[in-house]
Amino acid sequence: xxxxxxxxxxxxxxxxxxxxxxxxxxxxxxxxxxxxxxxxxxxxxxxxxxxxxxxxxxxxxxxxxxxxxxxxxxxxxxxxxxxxxxxxxxxxxxxxxxxxxxxxxxxxxxxxxxxxxxxxxxxxxxxxxxxxxxxxxxxxxxxxxxxxxxxxxxxxxxxxxxxxxxxxxxxxxxxxxxxxxxxxxxxxxxxxxxxxxxxxxxxxxxxxxxxxxxxxxxxxxxxxxxxxxxxxxxxxxxxxxxxxxxxxxxxxxxxxxxxxxxxxxxxxxxxxxxxxxxxxxxxxxxxxxxxxxxxxxxxxxxxxxxxxxxxxxxxxxxxxxxxxxxxxxx
Amino acid sequence: xxxxxxxxxxxxxxxxxxxxxxxxxxxxxxxxxxxxxxxxxxxxxxxxxxxxxxxxxxxxxxxxxxxxxxxxxxxxxxxxxxxxxxxxxxxxxxxxxxxxxxxxxxxxxxxxxxxxxxxxxxxxxxxxxxxxxxxxxxxxxxxxxxxxxxxxxxxxxxxxxxxxxxxxxxxxxxxxxxxxxxxxxxxxxxxxxxxxxxxxxxxxxxxxxxxxxxxxxxxxxxxxxxxxxxxxxxxxxx
Amino acid sequence: xxxxxxxxxxxxxxxxxxxxxxxxxxxxxxxxxxxxxxxxxxxxxxxxxxxxxxxxxxxxxxxxxxxxxxxxxxxxxxxxxxxxxxxxxxxxxxxxxxxxxxxxxxxxxxxxxxxxxxxxxxxxxxxxxxxxxxxxxxxxxxxxxxxxxxxxxxxxxxxxxxxxxxxxxxxxxxxxxxxxxxxxxxxxxxxxxxxxxxxxxxxxxxxxxxxxxxxxxxxxxxxxxxxxxxxxxxxxxxxxxxxxxxxxxxxxxxxxxxxxxxxxxxxxxxxxxxxxxxxxxxxxxxxxxxxxxxxxx
Numbered sequence: 001x002x003x004x005x006x007x008x009x010x011x012x013x014x015x016x017x018x019x020x021x022x023x024x025x026x027x028x029x030x031x032x033x034x035x036x037x038x039x040x041x042x043x044x045x046x047x048x049x050x051x052x053x054x055x056x057x058x059x060x061x062x063x064x065x066x067x068x069x070x071x072x073x074x075x076x077x078x079x080x081x082x083x084x085x086x087x088x089x090x091x092x093x094x095x096x097x098x099x100x101x102x103x104x105x106x107x108x109x110x111x112x113x114x115x116x117x118x119x120x121x122x123x124x125x126x127x128x129x130x131x132x133x134x135x136x137x138x139x140x141x142x143x144x145x146x147x148x149x150x151x152x153x154x155x156x157x158x159x160x161x162x163x164x165x166x167x168x169x170x171x172x173x174x175x176x177x178x179x180x181x182x183x184x185x186x187x188x189x190x191x192x193x194x195x196x197x198x199x200x201x202x203x204x205x206x207x208x209x210x211x212x213x214x215x216x217x218x219x220x221x222x223x224x225x226x227x228x229x230x231x232x233x234x235x236x237x238x239x240x241x242x243x244x245x246x247x248x249x250x251x252x253x254x255x256x257x258x259x260x261x262x263x264x265x266x267x268x269x270x271x272x273x274x275x276x277x278x279x280x281x282x283x284x285x286x287x288x289x290x291x292x293x294x295x296x297x298x299x300x301x302x303x304x305x306x307x308x309x310x311x312x313x314x315x316x317x318x319x320x321x322x323x324x325x326x327x328x329x330x
Numbered sequence: 331x332x333x334x335x336x337x338x339x340x341x342x343x344x345x346x347x348x349x350x351x352x353x354x355x356x357x358x359x360x361x362x363x364x365x366x367x368x369x370x371x372x373x374x375x376x377x378x379x380x381x382x383x384x385x386x387x388x389x390x391x392x393x394x395x396x397x398x399x400x401x402x403x404x405x406x407x408x409x410x411x412x413x414x415x416x417x418x419x420x421x422x423x424x425x426x427x428x429x430x431x432x433x434x435x436x437x438x439x440x441x442x443x444x445x446x447x448x449x450x451x452x453x454x455x456x457x458x459x460x461x462x463x464x465x466x467x468x469x470x471x472x473x474x475x476x477x478x479x480x481x482x483x484x485x486x487x488x489x490x491x492x493x494x495x496x497x498x499x500x501x502x503x504x505x506x507x508x509x510x511x512x513x514x515x516x517x518x519x520x521x522x523x524x525x526x527x528x529x530x531x532x533x534x535x536x537x538x539x540x541x542x543x544x545x546x547x548x549x550x551x552x553x554x555x556x557x558x559x560x561x562x563x564x565x566x567x568x
Numbered sequence: 569x570x571x572x573x574x575x576x577x578x579x580x581x582x583x584x585x586x587x588x589x590x591x592x593x594x595x596x597x598x599x600x601x602x603x604x605x606x607x608x609x610x611x612x613x614x615x616x617x618x619x620x621x622x623x624x625x626x627x628x629x630x631x632x633x634x635x636x637x638x639x640x641x642x643x644x645x646x647x648x649x650x651x652x653x654x655x656x657x658x659x660x661x662x663x664x665x666x667x668x669x670x671x672x673x674x675x676x677x678x679x680x681x682x683x684x685x686x687x688x689x690x691x692x693x694x695x696x697x698x699x700x701x702x703x704x705x706x707x708x709x710x711x712x713x714x715x716x717x718x719x720x721x722x723x724x725x726x727x728x729x730x731x732x733x734x735x736x737x738x739x740x741x742x743x744x745x746x747x748x749x750x751x752x753x754x755x756x757x758x759x760x761x762x763x764x765x766x767x768x769x770x771x772x773x774x775x776x777x778x779x780x781x782x783x784x785x786x787x788x789x790x791x792x793x794x795x796x797x798x799x800x801x802x803x804x805x806x807x808x809x810x811x812x813x814x815x816x817x818x819x820x821x822x823x824x825x826x827x828x829x830x831x832x833x834x835x836x837x838x839x840x841x842x843x844x845x846x847x848x849x850x851x852x853x854x855x856x857x858x859x860x861x862x863x864x865x
Contacts, residue, residue, distance in 0.1 A: 061665050063604075063672065108846050115602040116849050118668040119804070122604065123797045123845055127838045130794065134835030245793055246679075249672055256669060294683035301676025308670045309652050379754060405756030412754075419748040422740070430744050433737045434756030484756060 042169035043230035050223035058216030059196030064125035066248035072225025102221020110213035129240035143239025338387035365541035379411035408487035416473035420466035431483030471502035574830035580715035582822015588799025589814035597746035598766035607796035608678025613775030642771020693782035807855025
């Protein structure tokens with residue numbers, strides 16, 4: 001075991017404010033499209049954090065995180081459309097709605113393991129878009145519009161919409177990461193890991209595994225709800241085609257590639273899944289549309305497969321072990 | 331054909347299960363490997379049959395080095411392992427379990443496979459009565475007979491038996507051991523028997539090997555081991 | 569008459585669910601992996617069939633090629649990917665999660681490759697039979713010649729598999745390897761080869777299912793995702809370890825969902841299947857039709 005220096009909550013918040021200011025300044029020196037991609041990274045980052053919490057810490061596999069994102073997004077879009085609530089409030093509503101939904105699903109899913117849990121969450125991911133299509137209030141195939149609009153007051157003219165979008169998404173991501181890091185280093189996070197490592201042993205140590213799993217599902221879904229509403233803000237729309245199975249897979253891929261057992265891995269994962277398609281867009285500008293559309297997916301999937309084959313616990317974990325080994329030798 | 335084990339070392343992760351063991355199993359003998367629980371007896375058999383890889387050392391089957399062969403190839407070379415725990419396929423019938431033992435040589439000699447199955451039925455008439463029943467309806471003793479029977483259908487030259495007495499009533503154990511002795515006399519097959527029940531095993535064996543914490547401490551005539559009171563006290567606990 | 573009509577309407581789609589359940593169970597039994605990539609394998613095989621159909625204009629040749637493509641892809645997946653993953657994922661924490669994620673990665677690769685080769689848009693798949701409901705004594709029933717063909721094909725395929733499993737030594741080896749791989753190896757059978765064959769058979773069943781369902785769903789790289797979920801549900805109804813259970817589970821699911829669709833409307837179909845899946849997993853994890861204690865995860 002190596003001892004990790006654990007910063008206090010206060011230090012983390014200071015660090016987070018520093019990062020926020022840094023991003024605020026940095027966004028003035030980058031072109032608009034990159035800023036938009038930054039917003040995408042932020043949205044995916046939150047989604048990946050939700051998977052890391054559930055799979056990495058609580059040990060429950062999920063193939064259907066996109067479904068929880070959809071629940072959050074649709075809730076947000078409906079309250080805007082039906083009650084005209086301000087946008088900032090919808091972020092909270094998305095989190096609460098998704099978390100509630102996660103609690104309900106978690107109560108049943110918490111008892112499933114391995115391939116059964118995978119199958120059930122997969123069904124969920126496939127089914128939610130189909131369901132959204134069928135319910136009239138959700139706007140069918142076209143979906144509902146979700147526009148976070150312009151920066152308030154006098155900033156509306158000086159701050160571009162993309163910049164405004166980026167700031168909001170980045171703020172969400174920073175808050176999410178701070179909360180997630182605090183949660184996982186708290187007693188609750190330790191309980192989750194104990195249940196993941198050995199359910200019976202955890203139960204003998206006085207932890208209620210069922211409660212711990214449902215709680216993990218609830219918290220993770222809340223994060224997914226936040227990710228969903230950020231994601232919808234970048235698209236400007238909440239529609240069934242936004243929450244396909246591929247989205248769930250993409251996030252899971254990001255989580256695995258970044259390292260499923262560390263919150264910090266989520267940032268790397270989010271970068272990878274945004275950057276790979278971008279690289280191909282640049283390379284294949286002259287080439288056919290098909291290559292640009294499908295090659296990134298193939299590459300990302302192949303990376304996922306390779307990382308599982310070569311390092312079943314995730315590439316970051318393998319690197320960590322490797323470093324550890326060389327330390328011991330050296 | 332003689333099995334020669336030379337300097338065999340086997341590890342379970344960080345734990346050494348067998349340390350540099352050497353012994354011979356002469357053709358036509360019944361050799362009993364005895365020792366307490368955890369002495370490494372099962373690991374030894376699993377390594378001979380290719381289910382587990384040795385860390386170092388050699389296993390020779392006459393001229394053939396079998397320590398790097400696959401389990402299926404070792405079966406084809408005439409060495410058949412009946413693992414512990416009445417290892418039958420509970421979802422299959424008695425007949426199917428026996429037939430399974432002959433599938434690999436079905437194309438070569440189908441008639442002989444059928445003959446071997448009939449011989450098992452003669453050896454263990456209880457199996458013949460239950461040939462169409464699923465194996466999970468059998469009693470413990472019948473399952474052990476079926477497990478041995480499946481091994482016999484392969485017509486082994488060397489039969490590796492792991493704890494055939496485990497969890498069985500003394501009367502059933504006696505019956506199975508007598509059948510094994512009789513089988514060995516009539517067929518000339520070699521048997522390597524791993525047992526915790528040292529008395530029963532040594533009674534039918536010609537040679538005994540005592541394992542203690544992964545080391546071969548004695549390899550001697552079975553009768554000599556039975557008569558050596560000091561040795562029995564030290565390693566066999568009776 | 570109305571109820572009977574709804575029941576009949578579910579039979580042929582149920583038969584297709586059965587095929588997918590069969591494929592999933594076959595793989596689960598041999599490798600203890602739920603093959604989520606089956607949706608991609610089946611779609612790939614169906615595209616191969618469609619290409620042959622377009623080139624040669626022969627439905628039957630296309631059908632056979634699709635099945636063969638499924639067999640080859642199934643064997644390929646086992647030899648190249650699965651064998652490696654299963655060998656590597658040995659620690660308890662990764663043993664259940666790693667294969668699932670690997671299968672997803674594979675599904676992603678399949679869907680991407682199909683998009684590259686055949687494009688992303690939905691394409692129709694032809695049939696050799698009329699899809700008009702058959703008329704009996706002046707009444708048209710919701711069961712076409714094509715539905716009859718689907719049903720008969722599945723019945724024939726399942727009968728052949730049953731014969732192979734019950735009457736041949738290959739079938740004996742496959743059943744033994746499913747339940748007791750070590751004993752099977754010790755019986756001199758090459759279990760790894762048996763496993764490859766299991767994946768190949770499953771791939772063939774998936775290809776057949778794809779060609780049979782494609783005239784209804786059309787074919788696109790991800791058009792079989794929902795079919796996979798229904799097939800998984802059917803397999804779970806059957807207990808995931810029993811081939812017969814899975815086949816009956818598929819029929820029961822097809823008919824059951826047809827009744828739900830008929831009386832409540834199409835938007836409830838998926839919801840019903842999902843709730844059914846969850847309820848069965850929670851209440852009877854060994855499956856409704858599976859044997860007691862048959863499930864060993």
